Amino acid sequence: MAKITIIDDDQFFQDLLAENCQLMGHEIFTAGSISEGKVILSAESIDLLFLDVRLPDGNGLDLLSFVREIPSAPEVIIITGAGDLNGAELSIKNGAWDYLQKPIARQEITLQVTRALEYHEKKQQVPSHVSLNRDDIVGKSPQLCKCLNQIAACAGSDTTVLLTGETGTGKELFAQAIHVNSNRSRQPFIVVDCAGLPEKLIESILFGHIKGAFTGADTNQKGLIEQADGGTLFLDEVGELPLESQKTFLRVLQEKIYRPLGKGKEVSSNFRLIAATNRDLFAMVGQNTFRSDLFYRLNGFNIHLPPLRERPEDIENLAMSFIFSICCREKIPVKGVVPETLQVLFHYSWPGNVRELKQTLEKAILADPIAPVLYPIHLPSEIRLNHIHSLVSRKQLLPSDSTGVFTGNDPAESDILPTFKEYRKLYQQDMEKRYLQRLMGESSGNIVVACRTSGLSRSRLYDLLKSHSLLYRTVSES
Template sequence: MSAAPPVGPGRGAPILVVDDDADMLRLLSMRLTSAGYRVTAVASAESALNQLELSLPQLVLSDVQLPGKDGLALFDIVRARHPALPVILLTAHGTIPDAVEATSRGVFSYLTKPFDGKALLDKISQALALTAPQVDEEHADESWRSEIVSRSPRMAEVLAEARMIAQSDASVLLRGDSGAGKELLARAIHRASPRARKPFVAVNCGAIPENLLESELFGHMKGAFTDAHANHKGLFQQADGGTLLLDEIGDMPPALQVKLLRVLQERAVRPLGSSASIPVDVRIISATHRDLDVAMRNNQFREDLYYRLNVVTLTLPTLGDRREDIPLLANYFLHKLGQKYGKRLSGFAPEALKALTSAQWPGNVRQLYNVVEQVCALSTTPLVPLALVQRALRTPSVEVLSYADAKTKFERDYLVGLLKLTDGNVADAARLADRNRTEFYRLLQKHALTAGHFKADSVAEGASGVAE
């Protein structure tokens, strides 16, 4: 009795089957074809790699024992070229230890021969259920999201929506914690859009001083200010025809928000020192880890600019909300960083991978990358041990903070230190900071600091319980 055709996302999915046993290859092809899958059958790893160059399936099903390159070597190459493509291995009893180790390196699953037909179809169905939302039958090329390694259903939903909105010119607001991968998603949207052949330009609005950000965005003419020795094309002009990512848009100074809104409305920029506007055709993607609704209520972000930028919102899940991706990402980073450090690393010990999967990740994917880089740099064995992972997880990492967050923290701590030193005397604090009082007051307001709270009298009164 043949299996019922698959329903849902797996229906008609293309599967690449690899086995050098002609009878087994024919049996597998018949079983999977009768179950409704589209099967391509080859007899060697080399033929499989050639086939992958021609078209990308949704799953690879391979025997471990093959002539030439074996199934494990095939998996390593597939993982390097197509990190999100699931691989299921078929193994004889003698190669079970190899297959078990392979699962720690990212193989989706393995089955021992002789295998149960229903168990095979169940494993295939599970693998396709994780990857199906990433597949578009009309657009087999998945290179647009090649930098985003994921099998998570949560991420699959985000990617499916991202691909759909990429075809339009609508402004997109990307929300998500620091390190969640907002810039990678912005690049993916650009590559999936009709603007893909034009420039993608990214700027971190919180990392550039206010007095330079306007010039960076809109450009300037020679002589517009003291150091303007030549005409300078702003990022809007550099991105003309393409996509401009305004990262950490929530950190943009209010005065510049007004000018940005005007550029978006008029679709033209006026460089500093110029009397003429220059038309620009740019798709805007903005990103923030801040709650812009709160920022608007506190008059820190303009409501009219918010609605101009927030035509479509995509929210990236934290790494803790997509834990099924941690082994996949960790092994992907390990392979990538192994090449950087010139090391032959085969993967993580099972208990090391379990520690990574269960750890807290406040810094999200960026923090995971940093941890994997540390273990990669220090590892002296092909298989990364638990002790090395535990050491990396215990190490405080400054990289968890984004540049903008670190800059903001330093600026506030610096102001607090000055006010403590001068007992809340703004004139003295501004002098030490080499800033005029107006600018210094603006900095205090930005960080919600009140100079009076640092006066010695205020501290003494607070200690004695005397209220003003």
């Protein structure tokens, strides 16, 4: 028996789909909106998700990025009342199992559910944890573990890898991890900073030159491609390569041969290529600023690194690792950290990602190197202010007058005055529901974040959500 979630505001279709899946012996969870669906997906280990496109609180396709990060990695079948080629393209690119247009025949529902769950079961049988030399890659969030598993999957081959992600997510660190875990680990790992290559010297730097090849070439000089022979060549920020250089480099990738400047014959280099970029190369191809043939050559195996804001559970481990390494480097006693400091770090969005976190802690430590403990006051003012703004927003959770007294729907103001015990119970229920609504809103339905913010255990939070009808669940009685 599998767990299937249906997110659709069409009650008739939702009931029809649920009935069909229940007859197949599966446990069904239903929701009529994105927010309700997030609660279920965060609380339950879902195997298959039916997701409508047009929902009361947004476009269902916007939920795909949230679904990708769920540990159970459910298969997704998009359902829509109106065909949309752009929506279909977005769905498939985000890993959806299929894209179906209503009405859907019962036989098709049965076939789709059967095939999707067969695939999901086989996928789950693949070991989720693999032995990997991860060096300085710190964290254990599902998002990071997914990337580590991808490294393990491609490290043993010679396929070209393209690392994508925002600036500061650690693309070079992941490239090194691929190299270290490959059969080329004993050979050189050569980094080419494409953004820093002088355009007039690109060929000389990459291919090398012989003495007298041009004015100033007083000696023979090995190029980076020759230096990478037998090892790994890492093209950092490959999207910055000029178009003319892209053409030149494409042939090197295809043939693994090149000609040093001034040399009469071509030479070969057996290197494994890893490229990285923070730019959208596919969009650049459409804008004619990046060669399509080079893009498809680079995009052999794609690993997308998540920004730090999407894996906040790694912040504490990263912070402690950075503090230890920085203190050891500066030869000062390793500092302690109070929980309040970690809370400030946790609630910041980190636009500069892991790199910004490391730089922030470095500044905090060096600003007061003799302090044995890092307090919030050691952190930059903008990060502390961000936390204060968050606290102020939470203080506004409960409506009150100038004295701080609750001013909502007060049961004591009704025609019949309840007993004190009844009044206290009604007041508590009202406050709990308001808190939970605000909590799930601010955490975007993420149970992990909600538990960390509220201090509640996962099971307790789930029970509260159900008791206040904030979690919608339909269970098969078979």
